[in-house]
Amino acid sequence: MPFVPHTQDDIAAMLAAIGVESIDALFDEIPEALRIGTLAAVPAGLAEMEISRLMQARARADGEPLCFIGAGAYDHHIPAAVWQITSRGEFYSAYTPYQAEASQGTLQLLYEFQSMMTALTGLDVSNASLYDGASGLAEAVLMAVRANRKVRSDKVLVPRNLHPAYRRTLQSIVTPQGIELVDIPYDEEGGHISLEALNALESQGPFAALVINQPNFFGVLEEVDDLTDWAQAREALVIGVVNPIALAVLSPPGDWGSQGADIACGEAQPLGMPLSSGGPYAGFLCCRQAFVRQLPGRIVGRTVDLDGKPGFTLTLQAREQHIRRNKATSNICTNQGLLVTAATIHTALLGPEGLERVAAACHANSQRLGTLLCEIPGVEPRFNRPSFHEQALRMPAPTAELLRALAAQQILGGCDLGLDYPELDPALLVCATEVRTEEDMQTYASTLARVLAHA
Amino acid sequence: MPFVPHTQDDIAAMLAAIGVESIDALFDEIPEALRIGTLAAVPAGLAEMEISRLMQARARADGEPLCFIGAGAYDHHIPAAVWQITSRGEFYSAYTPYQAEASQGTLQLLYEFQSMMTALTGLDVSNASLYDGASGLAEAVLMAVRANRKVRSDKVLVPRNLHPAYRRTLQSIVTPQGIELVDIPYDEEGGHISLEALNALESQGPFAALVINQPNFFGVLEEVDDLTDWAQAREALVIGVVNPIALAVLSPPGDWGSQGADIACGEAQPLGMPLSSGGPYAGFLCCRQAFVRQLPGRIVGRTVDLDGKPGFTLTLQAREQHIRRNKATSNICTNQGLLVTAATIHTALLGPEGLERVAAACHANSQRLGTLLCEIPGVEPRFNRPSFHEQALRMPAPTAELLRALAAQQILGGCDLGLDYPELDPALLVCATEVRTEEDMQTYASTLARVLAHA
Amino acid sequence: MLIQEGSKPGRRATAQAPLTRHALDDLPVALRRRARAALPEVSELQAVRHYTRLSQQNFSIDTHMYPLGSCTMKYNPRACHSLAMLPGFLARHPLAPASHSQGFLACLFELQDILKEVTGMHAVSLAPAAGAQGELAGVAMIRAYHRARKDLARTEILVPDAAHGTNPASAVMCGFQVREIPTGSDGDVDIDALTRAVGPQTAGIMLTNPSTVGVFDRNIQRIAAEVHRAGGLLYYDGANLNAILGKVRPGDMGFDVIHMNLHKTFSTPHGGGGPGAGPVGVSARLEPYLPVPLVTREGAHYRWLTEADRPESIGRLTAFGGNMGILLRAYVYARLLGREGMRRVAEFATLNANYLMTQLRAAGFNAAYPQRRASHEFIITLKTEAKEFGVNAMDFAKRLLDYGYHAPTTYFPLLVPECLLIEPTESESKEDLDGFVAAMIAIRDEARTNPELVKTAPHRMPVRRLDDVRAARQLDLAWSPQA
Amino acid sequence: MLIQEGSKPGRRATAQAPLTRHALDDLPVALRRRARAALPEVSELQAVRHYTRLSQQNFSIDTHMYPLGSCTMKYNPRACHSLAMLPGFLARHPLAPASHSQGFLACLFELQDILKEVTGMHAVSLAPAAGAQGELAGVAMIRAYHRARKDLARTEILVPDAAHGTNPASAVMCGFQVREIPTGSDGDVDIDALTRAVGPQTAGIMLTNPSTVGVFDRNIQRIAAEVHRAGGLLYYDGANLNAILGKVRPGDMGFDVIHMNLHKTFSTPHGGGGPGAGPVGVSARLEPYLPVPLVTREGAHYRWLTEADRPESIGRLTAFGGNMGILLRAYVYARLLGREGMRRVAEFATLNANYLMTQLRAAGFNAAYPQRRASHEFIITLKTEAKEFGVNAMDFAKRLLDYGYHAPTTYFPLLVPECLLIEPTESESKEDLDGFVAAMIAIRDEARTNPELVKTAPHRMPVRRLDDVRAARQLDLAWSPQA
The missing domain is CATH 3.90.1150.10 (Aspartate Aminotransferase, domain 1)
Incomplete structure (x- = not known):
């Protein structure tokens, strides 16, 4: 009986104490008709040795392709210390820190995380994480609509160059509440959002909020100051969707425009979370102090104990569903505590200088990759504005076939932009973080050249 | 500066406090001529990301061959919990528990280990480990010679079917102290040590000790009761060299013969230590209570604190080199604490029933492998007595070539007995522990059949 | 002391970042950060020591018993962690093609099947990232079902007063009103009150069974009949599934949709507050609305089903389809238990x-x-x-x-x-x-x-x-x- | 409470052993165990909780500062652990052929080279499993050297009174007598006493420099000259090598043989009392006696040198040639430091x-x-x-x-x-x-x-x-x- 410690003597003694003959008798309040027989479709139990063998085979099955996909999930170096400490039982198997006195480790760490996120975004307060960047943006939008008391509108401006999966997630989560997402087209040449595009939409307003993605899905840098000022001049709140590694070198949302963005959110995955096939990651969400009571998710505060000694506790729980039920700011309770543990340790180990170096190395690699690939006839940059971290490249042949041919050579050549942006087809979004070497990039370039030559 | 926390301000403040101009000034007592310039042969430092890439490539470089070698190092399932807990910083980076009050974790664990080893060997006391099985045997022999007050002899009987590497290690370590190792030939048919062989050596005695290896290097079971009685009738101490997994089902040294063996030692690797290319492993060493003051290595005792509360501490330190210096029982101080941590957790997770199941599965697999291989013409058991865990098989072709051909098919086919026992050539010692599947063994058999067919 | 308070300008864990400092001169100055972020500057030892010591200030399953109602804090087998953290799984990019995802997708596909069997539901989606997101997805499917039938008057979700707070909150997130049903003195739902409450405005009811008062509602079949008769659907809050795993199935009780908390019943770690995973199971009539992505097998080949395959889906709930590493842990746990272990x-x-x-x-x-x-x-x-x-x-x-x-x-x-x-x-x-x-x-x-x-x-x-x-x-x- | 005291007959961590219980009937009854060993019978959670809580009762580098003289308790970089524990290294059988060991042997070969360079010695063997075994090997080589020259009257090893206890103990393990040399009031070896003590009976001297009183012996060159003149050899106890790494080399001071404590200077973990690793370096004249195995490179191919290649070797010190995992950790540490890092x-x-x-x-x-x-x-x-x-x-x-x-x-x-x-x-x-x-x-x-x-x-x-x-x-x- 795996994970059940009872001996036969224990069972007998316990049944005797309860006063029943058998364990089955304990289920006697359940209507007989509902009790099931076998679970035929569930396989018989395995020993750890056996499941280990199976999982090792499966983990190995898919090889170790050289990956140049970014598109919202980035392959960064993670210090060995990060997961060795995160995996400690006291973090891994701890409960939500509702009993603050028995959870000071997690609580202090979350407070430190909140402090790191406010430092990176330049905003006042942060929550202790949400599920991921996309669902976090959905919460940001709901929050902005609730919080914007000046413009009572259910409309939110969302750029088309926001990550397509984020756009879909937004759609799933916010539309049942009657919120309308208004698309902002991107500039055909620059890949960015222009003031002209915004002005063209103005008549559809007023808007509760404007979403700005920096860098945007194409890796292109937006003119965040102008966009922020445009929105705030119209009483719309500004939600920045940002990459925490990029924030080490890019202007933080709190500094955007003349007043700063109101809300910032994003995916914390680049801070110490492995690609992991897509999750678990962690969304972060920061805002101005004024909106703190509209902030969803758990928040840790510093307080004092009976002796006046500093300590940490979950606070503002009156916003939350387990207190407010149907009046809560969100239904979210579970967050991504363990991932935040990794993110906090990761960020502490990197520090501001380390994050800057990582960001700069990613930028350098990504530029270098672009240069190498664009030496191939027919490959060229799709947009003409500065990019960061990744690049959209026009391809001289159908991308699906190219990607298949590259994959057969154990190269994952990027994200096929034509799938979500037919107007860009054929184009690839490629990424090379600091972990890709010159040799890796040369391999990609030479393989692509070969593939195209035979295409 | 990896692993150096000093900022420029720190350095300046510290130098000022000391009253020197530079760090170099702190080396001014060292003769100028001795100070070196560059370390040209040492490469420049790498980032963790870079060394990770290098080590991953090297760890992958040698493939994942299917291994049927045993010969003193065994591939067992290790519960995931074992190394997750052993790797915790509090075990991993702890010092030797000289400060007992700050080391109760390690000390209690070592006491539990000692208790497990005495339970497995059936002897009274255990030390807290030695470097490995082979050097542990050397210490056992030194100890036996010191401890045998009845027979003042420097001669020790050592079977030829003891692991060749153990025999060599014994040679290196004990002969500088004038101890003479007398070979006992093994029985040509049975592979075991017969009483006749011992009787034939009797005239060379008296002997301080007899070493008995159960199972022996060939996997053959010795008649340990007879051998023990033979030796003790002649006042020789009996040293059992045993495998802890086998001890779950085989008679423990403490039960051998009419009085039980005096000393037991062996390799603890099968208890939770990965093959690891040969180490670190851990030797264990147990003995009768009467010899405890001759036992080398660290020993943990249970005692009480000022409040009478139980606690654990290193004890009998008067035997050790840091107190007794040149009068110590051994020069050993470091032991294999971290490996003992793994062994203790492993043994707790397996328990007596688990170890029995592992032993029985190893036995069944090893028998099955023997059966499968012996279906191949020309392959047959080399010895005619019961074996455990591994088997010596006569081969119909030169073994070095066979092993090379098998290795080319990613099969490590066993240990070439002819290298150390020319009289057995061509023969292989093969092993299949509980982690080898029927399919693995079939693969070996069919590949060997193919190789032999083309030989 | 906070890690920030141990910070000192210029201190670094040097080995952890690229040794070369690349220039960023090509980025427009106006878009660049002016002042360095106030992040901690510490040595590697300092960080390791700080977080190791912090961890020791926690209670956890690995150190303490948690007799914590509705939260199922049981042993998290260590193998689930190490096997989900195998490099092959960790290094896989979420957008890697199916050709390079077969081992991973096989695990998810089999997990879907196992969860279907133990809940007695027709189909399962692993997408929701937590129990509350599973609830949101479940209620959204109820909404989608009624809307597809043009049954737009169903604006109300019934929720017993003993329900978890997420239930009413999730219903509201989907635009429903919530009506509370009282609990009877014997712990079962007050069936008369329920009967009075159901009607043409009833979109569905959200129930936990066994309920949060720790008893199995003996009238569950009657409740199902009443709600179904009124045209509503039954939602099963899986928080208490541990109580009946392998013994009774929500599908057999008449539920149309269920979420499971893998971090409860399937023993994935709570991690100090997450990540969880909240797969949803549905009866046949709700299958078209399941959140994407789902895993399907075509011959011997596994692939994702996405919005393109499931046009009526309530959609995507996270960017990359869920808490994959948690799903792998649950899969390992389920295989370790096997059918007999589940019942136990x-x-x-x-x-x-x-x-x-x-x-x-x-x-x-x-x-x-x-x-x-x-x-x-x-x-x-x-x-x-x-x-x-x-x-x-x-x-x-x-x-x-x-x-x-x-x-x-x-x-x-x-x-x-x-x-x-x-x-x-x-x-x-x-x-x-x-x-x-x-x-x-x-x-x-x-x-x-x-x-x-x-x-x-x-x-x-x-x-x-x-x-x-x-x-x-x-x-x-x-x-x-x-x- | 001891794990044994929490034991209960019949309790098991069921997932950890084969599910099938194979028979052992073919083994002779007389050779089988009669009574089951009194090992703990506990559940998996019980074991995990017990040892996690035990660990918390320890001081360690990861939690506390250790200002511990002669023991060099410094930060053990976590990457050294994870990289030495890569599956490819862990799964490698010690008797795997060279054809399947090239990646592993490359690391050891390069470590030998790095240690040669930083100590200024001619050749290095990684075989000794700990500092004390390194000492044993070192003294055994001194013994072998004199014996090979038929210089059999050298029965004495000189040891300063401040030396580590292992020094005299190791000398005795090799059959030598020990003569103590006093320390002068300034902390250096009393050079006059040394001069009086050396003679034709002197096999060698064992020295730590800087010594255990924490000072660099300024007369080291004179000591070397005196001992060499008398026909003795100089042994360097590497316990304090951290003090001079990258600054001064024992080989340049005139030492003939040195052991290094990788678990001190090269930051491999102490592990609560081991494992250590005690590689030995020697001057050219001692090379033939180095303990086996050693790693050599022939063209692009690495292989072990064993007894067959080195007939004059003092032999083998453990069954499989050393604490390989510890050597890998030291290698990673050395590569992270690099030459500049060593000096620092x-x-x-x-x-x-x-x-x-x-x-x-x-x-x-x-x-x-x-x-x-x-x-x-x-x-x-x-x-x-x-x-x-x-x-x-x-x-x-x-x-x-x-x-x-x-x-x-x-x-x-x-x-x-x-x-x-x-x-x-x-x-x-x-x-x-x-x-x-x-x-x-x-x-x-x-x-x-x-x-x-x-x-x-x-x-x-x-x-x-x-x-x-x-x-x-x-x-x-x-x-x-x-x-």
Whole structure:
């Protein structure tokens, strides 16, 4: 009986104490008709040795392709210390820190995380994480609509160059509440959002909020100051969707425009979370102090104990569903505590200088990759504005076939932009973080050249 | 500066406090001529990301061959919990528990280990480990010679079917102290040590000790009761060299013969230590209570604190080199604490029933492998007595070539007995522990059949 | 001390970042950060020591028992962690093509099948990232179902008063109104009240069974019939699935949609507050609305089903389809248990709960529903103790920490005064349960002889009782360099 | 509670052993175990919880500073652990053929080269499993050298009185007599006494430099000349190599043989008492005697050199050639440091030691050799405090535990009364050192005002001061079921 410690003597003694003959008798309040027989479709139990063998085979099955996909999930170096400490039982198997006195480790760490996120975004307060960047943006939008008391509108401006999966997630989560997402087209040449595009939409307003993605899905840098000022001049709140590694070198949302963005959110995955096939990651969400009571998710505060000694506790729980039920700011309770543990340790180990170096190395690699690939006839940059971290490249042949041919050579050549942006087809979004070497990039370039030559 | 926390301000403040101009000034007592310039042969430092890439490539470089070698190092399932807990910083980076009050974790664990080893060997006391099985045997022999007050002899009987590497290690370590190792030939048919062989050596005695290896290097079971009685009738101490997994089902040294063996030692690797290319492993060493003051290595005792509360501490330190210096029982101080941590957790997770199941599965697999291989013409058991865990098989072709051909098919086919026992050539010692599947063994058999067919 | 307070300008864990500092000159100055972010500057040893020591200030399953009702804090097998963290799984990019994802997708596909079988549902999506997101998805599917039938008048979701707070919150997130149904004195839903409440405005009902009062609702088949007759759907909150795993199936009870908390029933770690995973299972009529992505097998080939394959789907809930690493852990756990092991989960969780309730009652504590079997959990009410000694449920809870037990869930469900909701789970031993009873008795003795000791507990934790009111009034939510 | 005391017959961590119970009927009954071994029978959770909680009762580098003289307790980089534990290294059988060992052997070969370079020796063997085994190997090589020259009258090894206890013990293990050489009042070896002691009976001298009194012996070149002139060889005890790494090389000082403690200088973990690794380096004339195995490169191919290649070798010291996993950790550490990093080790270890000595002296503590530079370590003598307050070095040491500092090495070297041998290492920060000084001052204040507090310390550990005498007199070395 795996994970059940009872001996036969224990069972007998316990049944005797309860006063029943058998364990089955304990289920006697359940209507007989509902009790099931076998679970035929569930396989018989395995020993750890056996499941280990199976999982090792499966983990190995898919090889170790050289990956140049970014598109919202980035392959960064993670210090060995990060997961060795995160995996400690006291973090891994701890409960939500509702009993603050028995959870000071997690609580202090979350407070430190909140402090790191406010430092990176330049905003006042942060929550202790949400599920991921996309669902976090959905919460940001709901929050902005609730919080914007000046413009009572259910409309939110969302750029088309926001990550397509984020756009879909937004759609799933916010539309049942009657919120309308208004698309902002991107500039055909620059890949960015222009003031002209915004002005063209103005008549559809007023808007509760404007979403700005920096860098945007194409890796292109937006003119965040102008966009922020445009929105705030119209009483719309500004939600920045940002990459925490990029924030080490890019202007933080709190500094955007003349007043700063109101809300910032994003995916914390680049801070110490492995690609992991897509999750678990962690969304972060920061805002101005004024909106703190509209902030969803758990928040840790510093307080004092009976002796006046500093300590940490979950606070503002009156916003939350387990207190407010149907009046809560969100239904979210579970967050991504363990991932935040990794993110906090990761960020502490990197520090501001380390994050800057990582960001700069990613930028350098990504530029270098672009240069190498664009030496191939027919490959060229799709947009003409500065990019960061990744690049959209026009391809001289159908991308699906190219990607298949590259994959057969154990190269994952990027994200096929034509799938979500037919107007860009054929184009690839490629990424090379600091972990890709010159040799890796040369391999990609030479393989692509070969593939195209035979295409 | 990896692993150096000093900022420029720190350095300046510290130098000022000391009253020197530079760090170099702190080396001014060292003769100028001795100070070196560059370390040209040492490469420049790498980032963790870079060394990770290098080590991953090297760890992958040698493939994942299917291994049927045993010969003193065994591939067992290790519960995931074992190394997750052993790797915790509090075990991993702890010092030797000289400060007992700050080391109760390690000390209690070592006491539990000692208790497990005495339970497995059936002897009274255990030390807290030695470097490995082979050097542990050397210490056992030194100890036996010191401890045998009845027979003042420097001669020790050592079977030829003891692991060749153990025999060599014994040679290196004990002969500088004038101890003479007398070979006992093994029985040509049975592979075991017969009483006749011992009787034939009797005239060379008296002997301080007899070493008995159960199972022996060939996997053959010795008649340990007879051998023990033979030796003790002649006042020789009996040293059992045993495998802890086998001890779950085989008679423990403490039960051998009419009085039980005096000393037991062996390799603890099968208890939770990965093959690891040969180490670190851990030797264990147990003995009768009467010899405890001759036992080398660290020993943990249970005692009480000022409040009478139980606690654990290193004890009998008067035997050790840091107190007794040149009068110590051994020069050993470091032991294999971290490996003992793994062994203790492993043994707790397996328990007596688990170890029995592992032993029985190893036995069944090893028998099955023997059966499968012996279906191949020309392959047959080399010895005619019961074996455990591994088997010596006569081969119909030169073994070095066979092993090379098998290795080319990613099969490590066993240990070439002819290298150390020319009289057995061509023969292989093969092993299949509980982690080898029927399919693995079939693969070996069919590949060997193919190789032999083309030989 | 905060990691930020141990920071010193210029200190670094040098090995952790690229040794070369690349230029960023090509980026427009206006878009670049002006002042360096106030992040901690510490050495590698400093960080390792800081977080190792912080961890030691936590309770956790690996160190303490958590008899925590509705939260199923049981042993998280260590193999689930190491096998989900195999490099092949960790290095896989979420957008890697199916050609390079077969091993991974096979695990998810089989997990879908296992969850279908144990819940008795027709189809399962693994997409929701947590229980609350599973609820959102479930209610969204109910909404989509009615809308597809143009049945737009169904604006109301029924929720028992004992329900988890996420239930009404999730219903509201999907645009529904919530109507509460009272619990009867025997712990079952007040069936008459329910009958009165259902109607053409009923979109569905959200139920936990066994409920949060720790009993199996004996009228479940009747409830299902009533709601279905009115055209509503039944939602099963899987928080308490551990109580019936392998014994009874929500699908057989008549539920149309269910979410499961893998971090409860399937023993994936709570991780100090997540990540969870909240797969949803549905009956055949809701299948088209399942959130994407799903995994399908075509011949021997696995692939994702996405929006393109499922045009009626309620959509995508996270960017990359869910908490994959958590799903892998649950898969490993399910394979370790196997079908027999699943059944044992419910059996021993129930045995432990009934034994613990029996022993606490024998020790003089009052069960909220003494005439009922406990399911996997049960409620003790400390009303008498609070009145006699002035020591309330929270004081008991805090003092239990000193005795080395995590507090049970307190003051939930709201309908029982001074309550402790206690769920021992199947992985704790009889000795652990006996130890908990002994601690409860000892605390009651203290409450009698030295109430102040209990009222000011805990005393053996890293901090004494914390001032929650101050935390909410004098908000201090982030360290800043000026502070 | 011992794990054995939590055992219950029939309890098991079921997932951890084969599910099938194979028969053993073919084994002769006489050779089989009659009674089951009294090993613990516990659940998986029980074991995980027990050992996790035990671990928390330890001090460790990851949680505490260890200013522990002669032991070099510095940060053990976590990457060294994870990279040495890569599956490819762990799964490799020690007898795997060279064809399947190239990646692994490349690491060892390069480590040999790095160690040669930093010690200035001609050749290195990685075989010794620990420092003491390195010493044994070193002395055995000295013995083999003289024997090969038929120089059999050399029966004596010289050892300074301040030497580590392993030095004389290792010499005796090789059949030598030991003669002690006194230390001069300035901390250097008494050169006159040495000159009187050397002679035709001298096989060699074992020296640590910097010595265990924490100073660099300024006469090292003269010592080397004297011993060599007499036909003896010089052995370098590498315990203190951290002090000079990258700055000075034993080979350049004239040493013929050296062992290194990788678990000190190369930061492999102490692991609660091991495993260590004690590679030996030698001058050209000792190369034939190096212990096997060694790694060689032939073209692009690596292979082991064994007894067959090195017939004059002192032989094999463990069955499979050494603590491979520890060697891999040292290799990773060496590559992370690189040549500049090596030099910084010595520089900052020395800076920290001199700063700490300065601050402690400024606070009124007495250094044993105040006129000398500290190397990486130094000695404080508490003779005055012991006399004035009746509080001895051990009491200070125990009280330091309460302040969160591991005790320095106490009562070693034996020649300094009431001494603390203090080695902060390069990985501790100025703040850590200042904290240690503050603790020392606070304890001295306590010794003055409340000596009993210090004499009965520690007070904040899991146990109070333990009765060592009882431990040695009433031996209790193993739990047994009857007890």
